[in-house]
Structures are given as C-alpha cells and as structure tokens.
Amino acid sequence: MRSPEKEQELTGLSGVLVTKLDVTDETSITAAVKAALDAFGQIDVLVNNAGYGALGALEAASDEEVRRQLEVNFFGLIAVTKAVLPSMRAHRTGAIVNISSVGGRITFPFSTLYHATKFAVEGLTESLQYELNPLGIRTKIVEPGGYRTEFAGRSLAPFGAGNLADYQQPWALFTTKLAEWTFSENIREVADVIYQAATDGSEQLRYPVGQDAVQLLQVRQQVDDATFKKVIVEQTGIA
Structure with a gap:
C-alpha cells in the first residue's frame, strides 16, 4: 500500500x-x-486493486490529469504484473486478479478517462490468459458495481467542466444525480468474490459483483447501443 x-x-x-x-x-x-x-x-496471488476515478468533461482534462489516470489505473497494473510473473512462471502456478468495474464493460457520462482505463484492463486480462494459462497461471477480472467505499471519497478526482460553458449544466445534473445514488454497504461481498476468483481454479474469466452490476450487464446484452444509451441518460439525469 x-x-x-x-x-x-x-x-x-x-x-x-x-x-x-x-x-x-x-x-x-x-x-x-x-x-x-x-x-x-513465492507469490501465489496478485490482486491489482490500485486505482481512482478522474471525472469530468474530457475536453477540460489537462494532459497531466489524463496521464495520471492512465499511469495509476493501467500502466501501474502492467508494471506490478510484470514484476511478479517471473516468480509465478518459475513455480508454474499463480493467479492474477485484476479489479476492474462494471465500468469496464459499460460507460457513464463524464467518466471517459476512468472507463478508458477499465476497458483497457479488461482487454489486457482477457488476452493475457492465452499467454499465461499454459504456464499454470490464471487471469481473472472482478467487476464490482456501486459500493460505499473510500473510492467515492479520496479515490475520486473530479476535474469537472473547467470554464467550458457547454458542459456546465450537464456536469451539474450528473453530479447532483450521483449524490443521490444508493451504494451497497456490503463490502464483504466484493472481498468474497475476489477470494473466489483467486482460489476456485476455474476457467471463469469475469466475476461481476453486486445486483446493480449484474442487472446493468444483462440489460446491456439485451438491447442495442441506442437503447442502452437512453437507459444511462435517464439514470444519470443529464437529459
């Protein structure tokens, strides 16, 4: 830590x-x-959990904010993974559990940078299984929904809409709606799924956690892009 x-x-x-x-x-x-x-x-299990959410209009983000989000959420994950792989390869066993989010498969407004990193984590982990499974190393993705953790406090880094008037109203609507959302208090649920992913020895790749995550992913699979966009616009209040 x-x-x-x-x-x-x-x-x-x-x-x-x-x-x-x-x-x-x-x-x-x-x-x-x-x-x-x-x-x-030896290291039997690596859980890549470091991360934060940079929120705001992409156009308002500084180059430093963009790079920082990628450094922590994606490049840092790669660096730690590469550092533990020699030990896992030597022992021909191990599990790499990457903590993504439901936001690694669906998106919300004003979360462009965060979603970019989580989509990247999902793609990396899925592809990496082909390299590592033959060596006895499993790769896993845990996708939590909304939980009341420190992520909603110190791990959020809003840069907002800057001085760009076109984004001010939708940003205000989004943040107001975000403050009204109800998040699960059952953090143990996420820990239990991380443990399951690390120890079940299965070929399962993705582990959604939380009723909201499961429901959103089900809806996403059932409707087309335009319909799902309407669902998100309604939920986030930016219309």
Whole structure:
C-alpha cells in the first residue's frame, strides 16, 4: 500500500507483511515484490486493486490529469504484473486478479478517462490468459458495481467542466444525480468474490459483483447501443 504506516489492523496479524507499494514507482514495485518473496518464498496471488476515478468533461482534462489516470489505473497494473510473473512462471502456478468495474464493460457520462482505463484492463486480462494459462497461471477480472467505499471519497478526482460553458449544466445534473445514488454497504461481498476468483481454479474469466452490476450487464446484452444509451441518460439525469 502507498502508506503502510497508516495501517493498524493488518500489522498485528501473524503471517502478514505490510509494505509500501506505489504502482507508479518502479523502485517501489521492485522493493515490494522482493520483500514478499523474501518473506514467503513465492507469490501465489496478485490482486491489482490500485486505482481512482478522474471525472469530468474530457475536453477540460489537462494532459497531466489524463496521464495520471492512465499511469495509476493501467500502466501501474502492467508494471506490478510484470514484476511478479517471473516468480509465478518459475513455480508454474499463480493467479492474477485484476479489479476492474462494471465500468469496464459499460460507460457513464463524464467518466471517459476512468472507463478508458477499465476497458483497457479488461482487454489486457482477457488476452493475457492465452499467454499465461499454459504456464499454470490464471487471469481473472472482478467487476464490482456501486459500493460505499473510500473510492467515492479520496479515490475520486473530479476535474469537472473547467470554464467550458457547454458542459456546465450537464456536469451539474450528473453530479447532483450521483449524490443521490444508493451504494451497497456490503463490502464483504466484493472481498468474497475476489477470494473466489483467486482460489476456485476455474476457467471463469469475469466475476461481476453486486445486483446493480449484474442487472446493468444483462440489460446491456439485451438491447442495442441506442437503447442502452437512453437507459444511462435517464439514470444519470443529464437529459
């Protein structure tokens, strides 16, 4: 984790190593992987969960905001994955569980950068299975819906509509609607599915989590693009 000094519960457990890991820092990644290998001998499961959501009109995003979103959500995932693969290949076993989102298969307004990274994670993970499955390594995608976690707080980075008048009203409508949405409190549900994905040994690739995620994905499969767009416009209040 980025700030292991803030963690209190895990540090008191036996058989647990808490170490610093910044997915945008190659030195940090190398040190964290080495620490894990020194402590446990091998890495059986990698859960790529680092990420945040940059929200706003694409035209209003600075180049720095665009690159930062990609660095954390996508390039960081690649860097950590590459760092653990030598150990997994050597032992011919392992599981890589990439935390995507229902937003890796459907999109919402003003979330362009976030969705771009999650669609990329989905494509990477699906393709990677062909390279790694023959080596005894499984790749998995977990797709949570809406849950009340820190993602809705410190892990959101709104850049809004800037000074672009054309986007001001729809952005205001979207953020108002977003504040009204109800998110599940059952975070344990997501943890249980991550554990299932890591340990079930199956060929299953995708694991949607949450009633809202399952329902949205079902609707997406049943209707055409134009119809589904109307569903999202209605749900997000931007019309």
